[in-house]
Amino acid sequence: MSPACALSLPVPGHCTLPSSSPCDPCSSRIVGFPCRPPARVFYRLLRPSMFELSMRTNPHTRARVACAGPDSAGGRGGEEEEEEARGALAELLQECGASREESADIVSNCPKYLEMLVGGVRELDEHSLWGAWENDLAKDGRRDDVCDLSFRKKVHLMAKKKGDKGVLPYLESTGLRYSSSVHIAGYVSFMSLPELIDKMEARRGGLDMLGREDATFPCLVESFPHLLLCSVEKKLLPLIQLLEEVGVLGESVKDVLLLFPSLFSYNIEEDIKPRINKMRKAGGEDKDVGKMLLKYPWILSTSIQENYERVHSFFAMEKVEKQSIDCAIKSWPHILGCSTNRMKVMMEHFGDLGVSSKMLGKIIAGSPQLLLRKPNEFVEVVSFLEEIGLDNESIGRIMCRCPEIFASNVEMTLKKKLDFLMEFGISSKHLPRVVKKYPELLVSDVHSTLLPRISYLMKAGLSKREVGSMVYSFSPLLGYSISVVLKPKLEFLINTMQKTLKDVVEYPRYFSYSLEKKIKPRFWVLKGRNIECSLRDMLGKNDEEFAGDYMGIGRMLIPPSSAGTDDSQAPG
Incomplete structure (x- = not known):
């Protein structure tokens, strides 16, 4: 029964409210309860210090309330x-x-x-x-x-x-x-x-x-x-010292211990040190073991240690070299926490794309995180590549060259890269060619990698359409460093070779050749013989073909001494 209902029932027992009570400022009234109300209800409705106790109240209780006085909980x-x-x-x-x-x-x-x-x-x-x-x-x-x-x-x-x-x-x-x-x-x-x-x-x-x-x-x-x-002296400090010895320093020690606090319960000599020694076989140097611990502190747990041998045996049966296995564990120790049954499913998907045992080792060493992918996520990437026009053989080659593509999110990563390319005039029918020539662009950051290179070429005087044409013809262009490759080669083309931007639009592969070892030597040879030719004819031939066509001999002569000098020292 609610306190409000209790107040309206006429029952024995009463207490008199003082005239100052908010219930009735002009007179007193009898407040009845069907039974003795709980102390908390009684206190919250009307504080005990506001009540005049009946003469029939227990004298001991009257004394207690009296002694509480103004310093009681209700009056403070x-x-x-x-x-x-x-x-x-x-x-x-x-x-x-x-x-x-x-x-x-x-x-x-x-x-x-x-x-x-x-x-x-x-x-x-x-x-x-x-x-x-x-x-x-x-x-x-x-x-x-x-x-x-x-x-x-x-x-x-x-x-x-x-x-x-x-x-x-x-x-x-x-x-x-x-x-x-x-x-x-x-x-x-x-x-x-x-x-x-x-x-x-x-x-x-x-x-x-x-x-x-x-x-x-x-x-x-x-x-x-x-x-x-x-x-602290016998457990904590020795544990911290051991972690520091293998390269886990400063704040990183805290991270390892907070992530894997079970280390506090392990015996350092009997448990932790033997397990670290086993990791040394995979990681090599202590600093590598430290990096593994930072990535996945659980490698020191009992279950992970037991799985270590199973993982090695599994890959050995798949004819993957131990060096590739150790490299995979070192770069992605999380695979030690993965079931070999799950890995087997992923390996079957790799085999469907025609990946050989030799290439399998390269894939595992380069992108071991693929082994932890959910099969449906891997299939989603394969289906996406098929939709843009790539066959299984091409997809298999792409996987061997750039396996991290298959660890990417289709919606958040892969589709965004293709949308970016299409904005620059690459049609959907040309996307397979672009991706096959440079699959790395699918995992390149748009804002920090792709866009700066395209912006540089456009600032140099190329139109958006011309840049799109260059990317279609030679998509690896989007992976070259601006300061190391694009800028010095473009400046040499314009200032020294006296070529136009149209030349590089027609032959964007120009940027793939070494400036010091091929472009400059061949340019000085042609200049010394007053020979004019296109960039394709100048650079697209091997040494024997170049020597036979432009020098009348069957092999490439040693380039002039000025070939490796600065432009200011080149002959006029």
Whole structure:
């Protein structure tokens, strides 16, 4: 029954409201309850201090309410009570060994614990149940009447009776949930508050490297409370030192331990070191083992170690060289956590594209993450390439050349690259040719790779259509560095060779030849003989053909000494 309904029922028992009651400012009325209302309902409706108790009320209860007086929970401001509660808790924490600064920090960060104390004191005041506490005080040789104590002293008394010696509020102040703090307190009940603070803040080294201010630290302690029982000198520091020896340094140590806290429970000599030695066989140097740990700390777990041998055996049966397997594990240690049955399914898909055992090793070493793809995701990429006009044989060759394409998202990556190409005039029927010649463009970033190269060529004087024509004829153009390849070769073409941009539009493969080893030597040979020819005729022939056509001999002569000099030193 709701409190509102209870107020309207005529039943025995009454209490008289003072004339100042908001229920009726002019007169008193009888407020009846069908039974004794719960203390919380009674308190929230009309505070006990506003009631005049009947003469039939138990004298002991009348005395309790009277002694509570204006300092009772109902007659004090909530903020003032909370402030006194904070002061009482800070005092208790200092009694338990915390410094003044530590106490202030703890009190500021344990709202649930404070709420529990304040609520407990208020409830005892409401129910007038301090009698049992007076008996406990008497046992301690104190004859104080709890009713006479201030709110602050009552909070102090209750906090002391909790018996957690400041551990609970401290654990909550570190970011742990109050419920978790209660659970973890059982693990550290034998520790004093100063000892626990030293352990958590690791003043002598240890847990501080885990980043106590980090949001992940409370989760770590909640999941592995026995972490607080680890010896800093015998466990934590040797573990950190071992990780540093294999190349896990600074903040990276924290990352490894937070990701794989089970390391704290492993024996360093019997478990961790032998497993690191096994990883050395795959990774080689210690720094490589460190990189593997940063990528996948779970490689030191028991199950992953057991899977290591199974993975090696599986690839050996597929005739993949050990060197390729180790390279794959080193660059993508996550495959050690993958089932060989799942890998087998992916290998069958590779075989459907005509990938040989020899090329399989190259694919696995270059893009081992493909082994972790879901089969339907891999098939989706294959279907996408088929839709643009590529056959299985071409797709297989593309996979051998650029396997990372098959680890890409079709909608977010591959389609966006093709849309970009079509914006520059590459028709859909020409896309297969462009992709086959330079499949890497499908995994090149549009804004940092493709667009800057196209923009450079257009700023040099080429139209959008001309750039599109060049890309169609020679799509690897989009992979060349502007500063190392495009700019120096274009400047040599215009300034020294006295060619036009039209020449490079007709033969964009010009950019694929070495400036120092082929372009300059052949240009100086032709210039010395006053021979004019197209870029295709100049560069498209092998050495024997070039020598026979332009020098009248069957082999290429040593180029003039000026061939390798700067343009300023070239003969006129």
